[in-house]
Amino acid sequence: MSHLELSRPRPDVAVITLNRPDKLNALNFGLVEELHRTLDDVNDDELCRVVVLTGAGRGFCSGLDLTDPFPDDASRGLPFPRSSMRWQERIAELTVKLSTLRQPVISAVNGPAYGGGFALAMASDIRVASPSARFCTQFIKLGLGGCDIGVSYTLPRIVGAGQAFDLILTARTVEADEALRIGLVSRIATGPVLDEALAIAETLCDYGKFGLESTKQVLWANLEAPSLQAALHLENRSQVLSTTTGELTAATSDFASRKKN
Incomplete structure (x- = not known):
């Protein structure tokens, strides 16, 4: 059972x-x-x-x-x-x-x-x-x-x-x-x-696939970050990687379209 x-x-x-x-x-x-x-x-x-x-x-x-x-x-x-x-x-x-x-x-x-x-x-x-x-x-x-x-x-x-x-x-x-x-x-x-x-x-x-997954990973990893600088290093790499997925471009276009309407 x-x-x-x-x-x-x-x-x-x-x-x-x-x-x-x-x-x-x-x-x-x-x-x-x-x-x-x-x-x-x-x-x-x-x-x-x-x-x-x-x-x-x-x-x-x-x-x-x-x-x-x-x-x-x-x-x-x-x-x-x-x-x-x-x-x-x-x-x-x-x-x-x-x-x-x-x-x-x-x-x-x-x-x-x-x-x-x-x-x-x-x-x-x-x-x-x-x-x-x-x-x-x-x-x-x-x-x-x-x-x-x-x-x-x-x-x-x-x-x-x-x-x-x-x-x-x-x-x-x-x-x-x-x-x-x-x-x-x-x-x-x-x-x-x-x-x-x-x-x-x-x-x-509704959010980007990579962005959602990486956000969870960074949040848990930075609970153990030894310093603000170390946390920022991880955030920076995650953000740069997220720009390669195409999801930023899609989200920006969607935002611009909704703003015009």
């Missing part, structure tokens, strides 16, 4: 829906592996320009399914603790995949985003919340360290170190309104959150 749905509301937009609604789309081995395969396939799809990630039912993703231990094949036949490390690394690789995917990823957070679900949302490029969305790092509540699946890297860069330390150490729940106020999400949907995410996707698809 598939734990994930892939749909294409238009040829250049892929909607990935985590589909374990009875478990609030909690991550088990099957869902993790399906998500890896789907992200790999989407990354190789030259028609796809934007990815929307959401959850089925009333939740986005409630984190790791603690009632569904990973099967033997997840451990690759290795003894503990190496087996657990392989499983840990496999889950954590999802955040790397989302951030390095060629296409921008919009998380349409339609309900609870806890633990691993929180991490997936933080690894996305844009986060849109429904009024019922709730966010919680959760890890430290489970007797684990609070830093997991990339949140110690992504969260401080989204909301700042002070807010991130608070959210990770206390593992308190953040409602949609506070999430917007502290910059955890960029907007709260006034209608169905998936519709809001698809409207953003439509806007992005």
Whole structure:
């Protein structure tokens, strides 16, 4: 049985829906592996320009399914603790995949985003919340360290170190309104959150193919830029390369045509 749905509301937009609604789309081995395969396939799809990630039912993703231990094949036949490390690394690789995917990823957070679900949302490029969305790092509540699946890297860069330390150490729940106020999400949907995410996707698809792809790459790369000068070097090269695609000429002509009318 598939734990994930892939749909294409238009040829250049892929909607990935985590589909374990009875478990609030909690991550088990099957869902993790399906998500890896789907992200790999989407990354190789030259028609796809934007990815929307959401959850089925009333939740986005409630984190790791603690009632569904990973099967033997997840451990690759290795003894503990190496087996657990392989499983840990496999889950954590999802955040790397989302951030390095060629296409921008919009998380349409339609309900609870806890633990691993929180991490997936933080690894996305844009986060849109429904009024019922709730966010919680959760890890430290489970007797684990609070830093997991990339949140110690992504969260401080989204909301700042002070807010991130608070959210990770206390593992308190953040409602949609506070999430917007502290910059955890960029907007709260006034209608169905998936519709809001698809409207953003439509806007992005109107932009140049190279420009959109390179913008995501530069944004993530410059999170680690050692200086303004280093960031400018990367921006400058990306801009010059973008002039070779013909998209600048087309956009300029379109703008001039609309201005005359």
